[in-house]
Each structure stands twice: as C-alpha cells, then as structure tokens.
Amino acid sequence: MIYLDNAATSYPKPKKVGLAMLDFLEKIGASPGRSAHRLSQEAGRLVYQTRENLAKLFNIDDPLRIVFTMNVTEALNLALQGLLVSGEQVITSSMEHNSVMRPLRELERNGIEVEVIPCSPQGKLDPEDIKKRIRKNTKLIVLNHGSNVIGSISPISEVGDLAREYGVLFLVDAAQTAGCYPLDMKRDKIDLLAFTGHKALFGPPGTGGLILGERVEVKKLIPLKRGGTGSWSEFEEQPDFLPDKYESGTLNAVGLVGLNEGVKFILQEGLEKIRKYELQLTQRLIDGLKEIPGIIIYGEDQIKNRIAVVSFNIRNRLPSEIGLKLDEEYGIMCRVGLHCTPVTHKTIGTFPGGTIRFSLSYFNKIEEIEQTVEGVKKIIEEEKQI
Amino acid sequence: MEKREDCSVVLFYSTSAAIKAESFAQRSNLEVKLIPVPRNLSSDCGICLLFRNQDKIKIENLLHHEKIEYDSIYPI
Numbered sequence: 205m206i207y208l209d210n211a212a213t214s215y216p217k218p219k220k221v222g223l224a225m226l227d228f229l230e231k232i233g234a235s236p237g238r239s240a241h242r243l244s245q246e247a248g249r250l251v252y253q254t255r256e257n258l259a260k261l262f263n264i265d266d267p268l269r270i271v272f273t274m275n276v277t278e279a280l281n282l283a284l285q286g287l288l289v290s291g292e293q294v295i296t297s298s299m300e301h302n303s304v305m306r307p308l309r310e311l312e313r314n315g316i317e318v319e320v321i322p323c324s325p326q327g328k329l330d331p332e333d334i335k336k337r338i339r340k341n342t343k344l345i346v347l348n349h350g351s352n353v354i355g356s357i358s359p360i361s362e363v364g365d366l367a368r369e370y371g372v373l374f375l376v377d378a379a380q381t382a383g384c385y386p387l388d389m390k391r392d393k394i395d396l397l398a399f400t401g402h403k404a405l406f407g408p409p410g411t412g413g414l415i416l417g418e419r420v421e422v423k424k425l426i427p428l429k430r431g432g433t434g435s436w437s438e439f440e441e442q443p444d445f446l447p448d449k450y451e452s453g454t455l456n457a458v459g460l461v462g463l464n465e466g467v468k469f470i471l472q473e474g475l476e477k478i479r480k481y482e483l484q485l486t487q488r489l490i491d492g493l494k495e496i497p498g499i500i501i502y503g504e505d506q507i508k509n510r511i512a513v514v515s516f517n518i519r520n521r522l523p524s525e526i527g528l529k530l531d532e533e534y535g536i537m538c539r540v541g542l543h544c545t546p547v548t549h550k551t552i553g554t555f556p557g558g559t560i561r562f563s564l565s566y567f568n569k570i571e572e573i574e575q576t577v578e579g580v581k582k583i584i585e586e587e588k589q590i
Numbered sequence: 591m592e593k594r595e596d597c598s599v600v601l602f603y604s605t606s607a608a609i610k611a612e613s614f615a616q617r618s619n620l621e622v623k624l625i626p627v628p629r630n631l632s633s634d635c636g637i638c639l640l641f642r643n644q645d646k647i648k649i650e651n652l653l654h655h656e657k658i659e660y661d662s663i664y665p666i
C-alpha cells in the first residue's frame with residue numbers, strides 16, 4: 205500500500221498524535237475553558253499549549269491571536285465573510301481553491317467586487333499584476349500559498365510588502381504549506397493566516413485555525429457563529445475579546461491535543477529537514493515520470509519553487525481510469541479529477557478533464573516513489589500491448 | 591497556598607488568558623493556582639488566578655510584560 209494523497213489528508217501521522225488523543229480521552233476528556241475543576245483546567249492547558257506551539261512555528265507573539273476552527277475552509281470563511289463589506293474590493297488569483305472562490309462568488313452577489321488575477325499555466329503569479337489592480341476600495345488580498353494541484357508556490361513575501369505599502373490586508377491560505385514550507389507571519393507580512401491541522405501539520409481532521417496579525421482589528425472582524433464561550437456568562441451578547449469572540453461552542457480538544465503532537469513533531473524534526481526530504485522525493489518522482497513517454501507533467505520545472513504535489517496526465521487516457529488502476533492493481537492511492545479547484549485547472553489547461561495527482565509526505569519512502577513510477581510505466585505499457 | 595487570607599486573585603476576561611498567565615507565572619517559579627471565580631467577585635462561571643500577596647508586583651509585571659489582558663486584581 206502506497207499512500208500518495210497527503211494533500212487531501214496526511215497519513216500516517218507521527219505515532220504520538222494518536223497516543224496523545226487516546227490518553228486525553230481516557231484520562232482528561234473534559235471541556236476546556238468551561239468549568240473550573242482540575243480536568244477542565246488540564247484540557248485548557250493542553251489547548252493553550254497547542255496555541256503556543258503553533259505560535260512558535262509561525263512566529264507570532266501572542267498565542268491568543270490564534271482562533272481555532274474546524275479546518276482551513278472555516279478559517280477562510282471567517283476571514284472573508286467577517287471582513288468584507290459591500291462596496292469593497294478583494295483581489296485574488298486564478299490558482300485558488302473553492303474554499304476561497306465559493307465564499308468570494310457568494311460575496312460578489314452581495315456587492316463585493318472580486319478581482320481574479322490570471323496566473324501563468326505554470327501557476328506563476330506576477331505581483332505587478334496585483335499592484336495594477338489595487339484601488340481606493342481594495343480591502344483585502346487573498347492568496348493560496350501552495351497549489352493543491354501543481355504544487356506551485358505564491359510569492360507571498362512580495363505580495364505582503366505590497367499589501368503593507370497600500371494599506372491593504374493580506375490573507376494567506378496555507379492549507380498545503382503549513383507544516384512543510386517555512387511560513388513566518390512577520391517576515392512574510394501576513395495579516396491573516398488560515399491553516400488546517402489534518403494535512404502537513406499531522407493533526408487529525410476537525411482541527412484548523414485563523415491567526416490574526418497585529419493589523420487586524422478584532423472590532424472589525426465579525427464572527428461566523430455566536431454562542432457559549434465559558435466567559436462573560438452574565439451577558440447575552442457575544443464577548444469582544446480573543447479568542448472567545450470567534451470560538452463559540454465546545455472546542456475539539458481531543459483533536460487539538462493530536463494537532464499539538466503533530467506540531468511538536470515538526471518543531472523537533474525541523475522544517476528545513478522536512479522540506480529538504482520532501483523535495484528529494486519530489487525530484488525523484490518528477491525525474492522518473494519524465495522518462496515515461498506520453499506523460500505530461502504540469503507546473504514549475506524548478507524544484508525549489510514547488511511543494512511535494514505533482515499533477516500529470518497520460519496522453520489519450522482518462523485520469524479516473526488511471527487512478528482506479530493504480531489503486532486496484534498497484535495499491536497506490538492518489539487523487540484524480542479537479543481537486544475542488546476548477547479555476548486552477550482552467551489556468552493550467554486541464555479543465556474539465558482534470559489530472560492525476562500524487563501528493564507526498566515526510567513519511568513516504570524513496571522506494572515507494574520508485575514503485576509508483578514503475579506502476580505508472582506498467583499501466584502505459586499494458587495499454588500498448590492490447 | 592493554605593492561608594487564603596494572604597492571597598489575591600487576578601480576574602480575566604477569557605479562560606485562555608488565565609491559562610496563559612498561569613503558564614508564564616509557573617515559568618517564573620511563582621506559586622499560583624487556577625480556581626473558580628469567587629461568587630462575591632463576579633457572577634461569571636470562569637476561572638481566576640490565585641497568587642500570594644507578596645508576589646503581587648511580580649504578577650502585575652508579568653501580566654504587563656506578556657501583554658495579558660485582565661479585568662482586575664482582588665484580595666480574597
């Protein structure tokens with residue numbers, strides 16, 4: 205069994221992730237931030253530790269500016285729906301996931317102007333193109349950091365500079381990069397960072413968050429939901445302080461305990477080491493696939509401009525058919541089709557057919573990559589013999 | 591912290607801030623304890639941080655230095 209669908213959900217996780225979750229359920233189990241007894245306090249401490257470790261990883265000063273959500277989709281919805289007001293403009297790219305595009309298309313119906321900057325077929329975004337579209341009413345720039353289809357990386361640092369220069373807020377969708385590519389909220393001048401726990405951060409599904417930089421005014425970001433927070437209980441109105449304003453309802457403490465272990469694993473191994481190894485795997489995969497006649501690989505040639513996500517097609521074959529063969533005959537799990545981002549496939553010229561996507565993780569072995577290349581080779585050869 | 595008459599509490603807006611303060615206080619080797627907010631101080635269901643009066647200045651400095659938002663400090 206070879207699992208190459210880590211851009212959807214990473215598997216396997218570091219051993220301690222599951223162990224800590226089991227330990228939490230058996231020995232702690234209580235609600236964080238609700239009651240004052242020792243188990244509730246212990247749950248609260250573990251949730252706080254998770255915030256602290258994430259703060260370390262993304263270089264932010266105050267762990268309480270991390271708002272936990274179910275996943276990156278909820279974090280992006282909170283940012284987009286909470287910030288944008290009718291008459292304002294938002295700039296984005298033609299490489300976005302539907303988790304950005306769908307909320308934006310809905311907001312567009314409510315009087316928000318949406319400007320989509322076209323990227324090259326390799327997924328390249330020119331910051332100059334953003335600069336040209338910034339207007340008086342531009343409120344926000346939102347960009348996908350790493351493409352979930354072709355693994356291209358956006359020039360977030362340059363765009364962050366632009367956003368500061370023009371007094372615009374900058375939201376980064378780090379679904380594919382948080383945990384496997386260096387991200388520094390200060391250096392990259394990110395105002396809002398949306399992340400998910402279940403991909404490269406090695407947490408379980410149901411964890412994620414939105415980090416609010418110093419330039420985001422809590423007053424001006426409207427919550428997606430309101431309800432119990434364990435604080436201000438004498439009032440019927442929502443609290444206006446962080447993180448409670450945006451964290452109504454019981455938190456997924458067991459999930460966050462798992463995420464904490466995932467983040468600790470990354471901090472211990474070191475992001476540079478993880479990145480270096482993933483690039484080695486990616487290079488091997490691309491080199492192997494390139495040698496096979498009839499294969500078209502999408503995205504950047506330069507490996508350093510990629511994360512460990514590789515999309516390809518085989519001439520005159522359907523991605524769905526290849527995906528099924530890889531799974532049934534070779535035990536290789538990948539994802540085929542449009543990957544929840546029609547706009548990316550239109551940009552790279554693969555709409556509506558889609559691509560075959562291999563997405564790797566720190567836990568893949570070089571032998572697995574070699575077996576995968578062999579598997580693809582055999583599938584093409586079989587066809588020729590018929 | 592047996593003698594509660596020698597102690598005070600810090601009231602916070604959020605329990606996350608209370609836990610943050612606890613973690614910094616422990617790192618500074620200050621003896622603190624999270625307890626339910628006494629009824630006479632607030633009707634809230636939250637927690638507050640109990641500390642020895644002799645550490646009051648250190649606690650205040652820590653809250654200020656770590657930019658931890660708090661409501662007030664009361665002797666109990």
